[in-house]
Amino acid sequence: xxxxxxxxxxxxxxxxxxxxxxxxxxxxxxxxxxxxxxxxxxxxxxxxxxxxxxxxxxxxxxxxxxxxxxxxxxxxxxxxxxxxxxxxxxxxxxxxxxxxxxxxxxxxxxxxxxxxxxxxxxxxxxxxxxxxxxxxxxxxxxxxxxxxxxxxxxxxxxxxxxxxxxxxxxxxxxxxxxxxxxxxxxxxxxxxxxxxxxxxxxxxxxxxxxxxxxxxxxxxxxxxxxxxxxxxxxxxxxxxxxxxxxxxxxxxxxxxxxxxxxxxxxxxxxxxxxxxxxxxxxxxxxxxxxxxxxxxxxxxxxxxxxxxxxxxxxxxxxxxxxxxxxxxxxxxxxxxxxxxxxxxxxxxxxxxxxxxxxxxxxxxxxxxxxxxxxxxxxxxxxxxxxxxxxxxxxxxxxxxxxxxxxxxxxxxxxxxxxxxxxxxxxxxxxxxxxxxxxxxxxxxxxxxxxxxxxxxxxxxxxxxxxxxxxxxxxxxxxxxxx
Ligand code: GLU
Numbered sequence: 289x290x291x292x293x294x295x296x297x298x299x300x301x302x303x304x305x306x307x308x309x310x311x312x313x314x315x316x317x318x319x320x321x322x323x324x325x326x327x328x329x330x331x332x333x334x335x336x337x338x339x340x341x342x343x344x345x346x347x348x349x350x351x352x353x354x355x356x357x358x359x360x361x362x363x364x365x366x367x368x369x370x371x372x373x374x375x376x377x378x379x380x381x382x383x384x385x386x387x388x389x390x391x392x393x394x395x396x397x398x399x400x401x402x403x404x405x406x407x408x409x410x411x412x413x414x415x416x417x418x419x420x421x422x423x424x425x426x427x428x429x430x431x432x433x434x435x436x437x438x439x440x441x442x443x444x445x446x447x448x449x450x451x452x453x454x455x456x457x458x459x460x461x462x463x464x465x466x467x468x469x470x471x472x473x474x475x476x477x478x479x480x481x482x483x484x485x486x487x488x489x490x491x492x493x494x495x496x497x498x499x500x501x502x503x504x505x506x507x508x509x510x511x512x513x514x515x516x517x518x519x520x521x522x523x524x525x526x527x528x529x530x531x532x533x534x535x536x537x538x539x540x541x542x543x544x545x546x547x548x549x550x551x552x553x554x555x556x557x558x559x560x561x562x563x564x565x566x567x568x569x570x571x572x573x574x575x576x577x578x579x580x581x582x583x584x585x586x587x588x589x590x591x592x593x594x595x596x597x598x599x600x601x602x603x604x605x606x607x608x609x610x611x612x613x614x615x616x617x618x619x620x621x622x623x624x625x626x627x628x629x630x631x632x633x634x635x636x637x638x639x640x641x642x643x644x645x646x647x648x649x650x651x652x653x654x655x656x657x658x659x660x661x662x663x664x665x666x667x668x669x670x671x672x673x674x675x676x677x678x679x680x681x682x683x684x685x686x687x688x689x690x691x692x693x694x695x696x697x698x699x700x701x702x703x704x705x706x707x708x709x710x711x712x713x714x715x716x717x718x719x720x721x722x723x724x725x726x727x728x729x730x731x732x733x734x735x736x737x738x739x740x741x742x743x744x745x746x747x748x749x750x751x752x753x754x755x756x757x758x759x760x761x762x763x764x765x766x767x768x769x770x
Pocket of ligand 1: 298
């Protein structure tokens with residue numbers, strides 16, 4: 289095995305990428321990159337009952353969206369392919385044969401009915417259900433007889449019957465398992481397909497994986513895997529098991545309580561750089577209170593030593609804040625590219641690109657998520673002024689409002705063009721003529737133009753409205769609300 293670090297993300301394509309999966313992928317990516325190693329994508333699709341049409345393509349697209357570029361993988365090539373397990377079935381069969389020959393595995397001919405009865409017996413005796421080793425004890429003659437009679441069978445591994453399997457987990461420290469409690473895991477199913485355990489171990493070895501970084505839910509598989517490595521005479525990779533992602537109430541992050549699919553976050557208008565930054569801090573900490581990191585910075589700062597073994601709480605409010613931060617970092621051009629589809633999806637007419645740009649310019653600093661853009665821009669798509677905010681309504685009833693709005697309307701109407709500059713000039717003149725200034729001058733105009741107490745910058749609003757619409761809204765405000 290070479291010294292180059294090689295990590296892998298090995299998802300089973302289920303039709304969406306779980307945010308926990310994104311974190312696993314990211315940590316593998318960061319660790320490989322910060323060590324100058326390689327990051328590999330392997331598709332673990334040998335469970336035919338979980339096959340979902342198009343799931344792999346979807347997964348590849350989501351990883352690309354997140355910016356996690358792998359060095360080897362189904363559509364990236366590399367010298368250790370194929371990277372899709374369903375294309376490697378022969379390899380698993382050969383390796384299962386090796387274990388049968390070396391006496392580390394055995395054929396099991398027990399029928400589903402027999403296994404069920406076994407489980408019931410064990411449950412009745414208060415034992416943990418586990419294969420009882422019936423076929424492990426068959427004589428070679430009995431096995432040969434059953435094989436030539438072509439009785440359906442699986443291949444099981446022989447777990448040691450006593451002793452402990454110990455692993456030095458890079459996050460959890462020493463973890464040990466009592467061998468007698470561990471099942472003789474099925475390696476090859478009766479349809480000839482490998483189980484996760486066989487395929488995973490064989491591939492991690494053949495693909496030269498040096499470090500396995502994955503979710504805590506796989507920790508229970510470790511003793512089986514370690515024993516398989518031993519049986520093959522292979523050195524196991526180093527292992528690091530990441531803690532669970534938790535809801536704020538510390539229950540396991542689940543679909544019931546919110547979105548778990550990366551695709552849902554994308555569709556709601558989270559930026560990949562925000563989601564990546566957020567997910568990086570789920571379990572890893574930089575050792576300072578700094579929170580904003582781009583991918584390059586994460587590569588520089590990342591270390592497995594700083595990954596925590598306590599569960600990591602998924603705090604949506606923090607993600608929203610972070611997304612707002614990244615949204616405000618976008619250039620106007622980037623904001624237009626990112627937000628136009630969200631306007632369109634919400635039903636806005638985006639055919640006038642110049643107007644759409646002005647609308648986005650006016651609002652994109654004020655929102656946290658892409659799908660908030662239409663709500664923030666609603667005034668630009670209405671001709672009728674409607675004010676419902678109680679605070680805004682109350683404001684229009686205060687003294688001086690009428691004078692300000694009437695004076696402004698007169699000025700605006702006299703202008704040839706109302707734009708940012710003439711607007712500022714007109715407001716200056718309103719102030720001189722009425723003697724009203726500051727909040728008392730600006731607020732009535734803001735409320736009349738936008739219907740809200742706070743919101744986009746007024747000059748930016750004026751740029752979208754132009755003279756006619758601005759005048760119309762002021763008139764409507766005077767007629768309906770003042
Ligand atoms: N195929 C497993 C999964 O769906 C991979 C677990 C591992 O990384 O070993 O996550």
